Amino acid sequence: MALCTTGYDNGKDVIKKIDNLVDSVSNDSISQDSIIKISCRELNDIAKISNIEVATIKAVSFIEAGPEHTGFIKYGSPIVHLEVSMFKKMLQKAGYDVDSLSKLHPEALGPLKKDKYGSAILAQKAQFDSAAAINDSLAKICTYWGMFQIRGSNWRQCGSASLDDFIAQMCKSETSQLDLFVKFITNTGLHKYLIAKDWESFAKAYNGKGYVRNRYHIRLEQAYRRFAAQKNDSIR
Secondary structure, three states: OOOOOOOOOOHHHHHHHHHHHHHOOOHHHOOOOOOOOOOHHHHHHHHHHHOOOHHHHHHHHHHHHOOOOOOEEEOOEEOEEEOHHHHHHHHHHOOOOHHHHHHHOHHHHOOOOHHHHOOHHHHHHHHHHHHHHHOHHHHHHOEEEOOOOEEHHHOOOOOOOOHHHHHHHHOOOHHHHHHHHHHHHHHOOOHHHHHHOOHHHHHHHHHOHHHOOOOHHHHHHHHHHHHHHHOOOOOO
16 A cells, blocks of 8 residues: 555654654663553653654554453563464465364364463464474464564564564554554554544554454444543553
8 A cells, every 4th residue: 555645644653753763762760570561751742753643543452452451461571462363374384284283282273272381472472482382483484473563574663674574573662553553554554544543444454354343444443443532641
């Protein structure tokens, strides 16, 4: 998709300004044992630079990451969601015997085991870890990452130097995850749909063909209206 540059800073300017903002976050604020959460100032600065309302950013995060709006399980461990069907196809294309692997690695290629781990988030992490044991790179490519659930295969559209650079940024902080999200929607032209609050066009592109079944556009608009009414500039 072409960049939409009408009515706001062009894509390169937006990305440069946000990079400068993220780089300005002091390393002294980084704790090695706690999740680095996005501050109100950072959220509002990124919203202003990107011309996307805080309520809109919160609505996408709410739909993708849930009511807690968290991008992490714990420090350095972002929430993940393996797209199993895509992983199987890529394994098969790479020459793996998927039927045999399904028997050897049911954790990776079978149903999600929420009861075993106590929550979907922890079960998804276990599924990813099992998949990574089969093929680390393919597992990373086929997985949705962080509070905006961006698939690893989109690392180039996020402006990352490599897949591993994309993962490293996802593991760093919530601010870095928001940075990647804004770069992704800017580089793919989805930015204009959120600015215009064209929920259906955004949902179709971001959530895929199942957006109608998932009521993604309806839930996104409802979440936006709720957050816009709250007048709360924090992510939570």
